[in-house]
Each structure stands twice: as structure tokens, then as C-alpha cells.
Amino acid sequence: MPERLIVRGGKWQSSGLWVRYGLIIHPTMGAVLIDTGYTFHCTRANERSIGLRAYNAILRPELIDAGQPNAFLARFNLAPRDINYVIITHFHADHISGLSLFTKARFVACEHAWETVCKASYFGNLRHGIFPELVPKDFKDRFQPLSGKPTVETELGINAKDIFADQKILALPLPGHAIGHFGVILRMPEKSVLYAVDTQWLFAALPDKNHPGFPSRFIASNKNHLSISSRVVERFRDNGLGDVVLSHDPVQTPYDIIDVEKNT
Known part of the structure; x- marks a missing residue:
């Protein structure tokens, strides 16, 4: 598109x-x-x-x-x-x-x-x-x-759900894109990774000044919550709390498995 x-x-x-x-x-x-x-x-x-x-x-x-x-x-x-x-x-x-x-x-x-x-x-x-x-x-x-999962406080000062009660995989609320939308914090030995899913579709859209208008915001369940969640993701990244991955951004990340023949 x-x-x-x-x-x-x-x-x-x-x-x-x-x-x-x-x-x-x-x-x-x-x-x-x-x-x-x-x-x-x-x-x-x-x-x-x-x-x-x-x-x-x-x-x-x-x-x-x-x-x-x-x-x-x-x-x-x-x-x-x-x-x-x-x-x-x-x-x-x-x-x-x-x-x-x-x-x-x-x-x-x-x-x-x-x-x-x-x-x-x-x-x-x-x-x-x-x-x-x-x-x-x-x-x-x-x-x-x-x-039904235990609640823990994250590095962001925001409560998340501890999916397997071992603080390794946390469900972080990132409302706005869809009802109940959440990201996943993976706490690995070397660093943490926030999979921020569809908080925005591109990293370039995270800052307030770059938030897309219609039709992207028409799809969102709550555009005000979407803005707040975008700032949460930016804070995680900019404060050095770990890497951030979005579901749809086409820039390759270290966590992608690439198909050599198709290069995608």
C-alpha cells in the first residue's frame, strides 16, 4: 500500500x-x-x-x-x-x-x-x-x-502479565490498534526484546508527528490509546531497555528467519 x-x-x-x-x-x-x-x-x-x-x-x-x-x-x-x-x-x-x-x-x-x-x-x-x-x-x-496470569511490574513501570509465571515472557498492554492488543516482552539472558506487534506498522510512524491519519486510524480501536502505546514503545527502545520488533515493518531484524531463495 x-x-x-x-x-x-x-x-x-x-x-x-x-x-x-x-x-x-x-x-x-x-x-x-x-x-x-x-x-x-x-x-x-x-x-x-x-x-x-x-x-x-x-x-x-x-x-x-x-x-x-x-x-x-x-x-x-x-x-x-x-x-x-x-x-x-x-x-x-x-x-x-x-x-x-x-x-x-x-x-x-x-x-x-x-x-x-x-x-x-x-x-x-x-x-x-x-x-x-x-x-x-x-x-x-x-x-x-x-x-488468570500473575501480574508483574516491567522496567517501564507498567504492569504486565507473566504468561508462564517465570518472568521470561510478559504480555505488555499496548492498546489502541485492536481491543486487547498487547506486545510481548521476551527476557533473554543477553537482552530483552519487545515484540510490539501492530502498535504502528512502521518504525517511522511511532513519533507523534508521524502518526498516520485515515485510513490507518479508522482501523484502530482507539486512536488516543494508540498514541500512548506508541510512546511506550519509543520509551522502551530509546531508554535502552532492549530491542523492538514490529510485525509489519519491512526492515530486517536480527530475529528474522530469511528464506534465501525468495530473500523475504
Whole structure:
């Protein structure tokens, strides 16, 4: 999409966006995913609704086979059945479209976000890029709400949820982009990393003066909260608390697994 639509003052030329998801090998919980990325369930499944087909037609994502969960996990000698947990940062289609692959995983997400998805009308969900058809039918049976996790204070002075009660993976509230949207702080021995997900789509859009207007802000659940969350992410980065990764910024990070053949 044109860069100017996702960062104020950007160019009118098209800017390609990535869709990241993450794999963590936890010392006691095993293989954990953060989101599932944008999968072929959105682009090729025959049973897709008209709304999902339209969503895909508008975005026209270019999916790479090597970046799909099955192929990606195979690089680590894993399969979808080996994933024990999927941490769902929010319920937009490009973050949950592969949930049905993970038949044995427990799902960790914001309870309010899930309840909102359940209560909203089809068109209410559609307006925010949410398609309940992508959620497994037994989601409720495998759901672990963040509200039930211990609370810890982060380096930012903001409370987060300690997902596995060991202070290694923290769910940091970053509201604004979507209801219940949160980032993930990974506390590794060498440094911490904040996966700030969709707080903004580009790093260039984080400063107040560069926050995009319509249509990007139309998608946001709360534009005022979005501004506050952007400043939180900037503070984490600028105060040297660790690295920051955004879901869609196309600049390569040290945490990306690159497909050599496609260079993406």
C-alpha cells in the first residue's frame, strides 16, 4: 500500500509490509508461537466466507511457501502438533489465520478481546478485520485468559502479565490498534526484546508527528490509546531497555528467519 497511508509524510509509492510471527522454545513449556501469521487459510481455502474472500482480494498478500507454519517449523524439526501454546496478541486475520493447524495447543489471549469477538455482529467483526471462522471450534476449551496470569511490574513501570509465571515472557498492554492488543516482552539472558506487534506498522510512524491519519486510524480501536502505546514503545527502545520488533515493518531484524531463495 502507499507509504503515505501508514506514516504521515510518507511517499505515495507502494511500501511492502511483512507479516511476522514468532517461535520460542521455552525451557519448560516447550514450543510456543506468538501469533500464526497470514496463512493460506485466508487465501486458498474453499470454505472461506464472502467477507474473507473480499478481505483477501483487497489486501492481495503475497504468501511465500517457506514462510508458512508447516515449512517454517520443519526447519526446527517441529510440526504443528508440537506447538504447546499459541500466544494471540489480537484477533486480526493476519495474526490468527493459522490457528486451526495447532490442534494440541493452548491459546493465550486477552479475555476481553475474545469476548468482544464473540459478542460482535458479523459486520462488526468484519469492520475490524476479524473473521471468527478462522478460530477453531474448540477454542474455548483450550483458552487460557491473560486475566488468570500473575501480574508483574516491567522496567517501564507498567504492569504486565507473566504468561508462564517465570518472568521470561510478559504480555505488555499496548492498546489502541485492536481491543486487547498487547506486545510481548521476551527476557533473554543477553537482552530483552519487545515484540510490539501492530502498535504502528512502521518504525517511522511511532513519533507523534508521524502518526498516520485515515485510513490507518479508522482501523484502530482507539486512536488516543494508540498514541500512548506508541510512546511506550519509543520509551522502551530509546531508554535502552532492549530491542523492538514490529510485525509489519519491512526492515530486517536480527530475529528474522530469511528464506534465501525468495530473500523475504
